[in-house]
Amino acid sequence: MSVVQTVNTTMVITYWNIWRVIVEYEQKGEKRAEYGAETLKEISKELIKEFWKGFSVQNLERMRTFYKTYSISETLSPKSIKSSTLSRKLGKRQTVSAEFILSRSHYVFLMRLEEKERVFYEIESTKNNRSLRELKRQFNSALYERIALSKNTADTISTYHEPQNPIDIIKDPYVLEFLGLKENTTYSESDIEQAIINRIEHFLLELGKGFAFIGRQERFTFDEKHFFVDLVFYNRLLKCFVIIDLKIWELKHQDIGQMQMYVHYYDRFVKTDEENKTIGIILCKDKNETLVEITLPENSNIFASKYQLYLPTKEELKKQLESI
Numbered sequence: 508m509s510v511v512q513t514v515n516t517t518m519v520i521t522y523w524n525i526w527r528v529i530v531e532y533e534q535k536g537e538k539r540a541e542y543g544a545e546t547l548k549e550i551s552k553e554l555i556k557e558f559w560k561g562f563s564v565q566n567l568e569r570m571r572t573f574y575k576t577y578s579i580s581e582t583l584s585p586k587s588i589k590s591s592t593l594s595r596k597l598g599k600r601q602t603v604s605a606e607f608i609l610s611r612s613h614y615v616f617l618m619r620l621e622e623k624e625r626v627f628y629e630i631e632s633t634k635n636n637r638s639l640r641e642l643k644r645q646f647n648s649a650l651y652e653r654i655a656l657s658k659n660t661a662d663t664i665s666t667y668h669e670p671q672n673p674i675d676i677i678k679d680p681y682v683l684e685f686l687g688l689k690e691n692t693t694y695s696e697s698d699i700e701q702a703i704i705n706r707i708e709h710f711l712l713e714l715g716k717g718f719a720f721i722g723r724q725e726r727f728t729f730d731e732k733h734f735f736v737d738l739v740f741y742n743r744l745l746k747c748f749v750i751i752d753l754k755i756w757e758l759k760h761q762d763i764g765q766m767q768m769y770v771h772y773y774d775r776f777v778k779t780d781e782e783n784k785t786i787g788i789i790l791c792k793d794k795n796e797t798l799v800e801i802t803l804p805e806n807s808n809i810f811a812s813k814y815q816l817y818l819p820t821k822e823e824l825k826k827q828l829e830s831i
Contacts, residue, residue: 519607519614525554526567526574569615576618576625577607612639616646624651634669635716644712648682652824657812669716670744673786676715679812681790682819685709690816696753700724700737717744725750727772736769747783748773751790758794758811763802766809790814 529550547564554562607614609632616639617625628651632642657679670676686702688694703710704723711718721739728734738751750773752766766787773785787809799811 515610516607519609519611522570522573522611523577523607525562526570529571572618573614577614608633610639613642616642620646627651641712644685647818648684648713649819649821649824650678652821652828653678653680653682653819655828656824670742673745673747673808673810676717676742676745676749676786677788677810677812678713678715679810680819681713681812681814683710683713683814683816684818685713686816688816694755696737696755699753699755703738714740714749717742718749719743721748727776729772734769734772742786745783745786746781748778748785749788750785751788754789754791756792758789758791758798760798760802762789762791763799763809763811770809784808786810788812 547567551562551564551567554567609617609629613629613632617629620628628642628646631637631645631650637645657677658674683699683703685706686699688699688702700723707720711720719741721741723738725736725739726733727736736750737753740749740751741747742749750766750769752762752769754762766789770785770787778785785808789809789811791811791813794811794813803809
């Protein structure tokens with residue numbers, strides 16, 4: 508653990524523990540009426556006098572919200588963390604039974620979300636070591652709603668885990684706002700591909716956990732004919748190749764047939780016996796769900812997902828979720 512992370516963790520634990528002490532000892536363990544502004548001012552003065560200036564009324568209000576949000580009833584990993592500073596104030600040794608891994612800034616952002624969505628983004632950020640900037644991007648791109656829609660379930664938390672099957676890594680739609688392409692301007696598939704390469708780190712963030720970039724326009728040949736796969740990735744968690752084909756128009760059945768050929772080639776001539784079957788993703792401007800369902804066999808490793816060049820409206824996605 509780095510020095511910065513250690514300091515952040517200590518600060519978060521301190522914030523949580525301070526309000527626990529106030530609740531347990533000032534309120535005798537009963538969460539009765541909220542502290543009024545004047546009472547918080549008095550507590551702030553006392554703490555600043557005895558400790559440091561970080562105990563402003565505003566900070567105390569944040570600490571209170573943080574404690575109420577992340578109470579013992581929350582699904583946090585149990586861990587006994589000694590709090591020597593607060594122990595001296597209490598005159599005895601105390602511990603807090605919660606583990607906080609993210610930074611204080613992460614929790615300040617997460618506290619304003621509803622419980623299920625907050626828990627989802629906390630898990631996502633913790634497992635993937637997201638910076639605050641990355642966390643905000645995932646939230647602004649409505650990752651919570653998109654994963655729920657992709658899996659056709661409103662229970663996003665229980666379905667968001669380490670990927671076990673191809674469907675676990677699929678999103679629909681994918682949000683490519685970081686490419687900087689305007690929705691109503693003319694662009695080619697090559698333009699999208701080049702923009703993705705230029706911002707490959709952002710694209711990997713959108714793809715999800717476990718992806719490594721292999722190459723672009725990967726060529727394979729048979730019967731003296733050359734074929735080119737737009738983008739090739741490898742997912743180390745699923746232990747398989749993931750090939751992506753870009754389409755700037757509405758998906759056609761010929762596009763699905765082309766992807767089937769690509770996937771079959773990789774399965775037969777590229778992957779090893781120890782690796783799992785190749786996953787194919789067609790990123791298209793639009794698609795007909797019935798066409799996709801009829802063209803693809805059941806339990807296929809090929810998926811068709813729409814892409815968006817702008818951040819989706821969370822309200823619109825929530826309405827779609829309500830219909831599930």
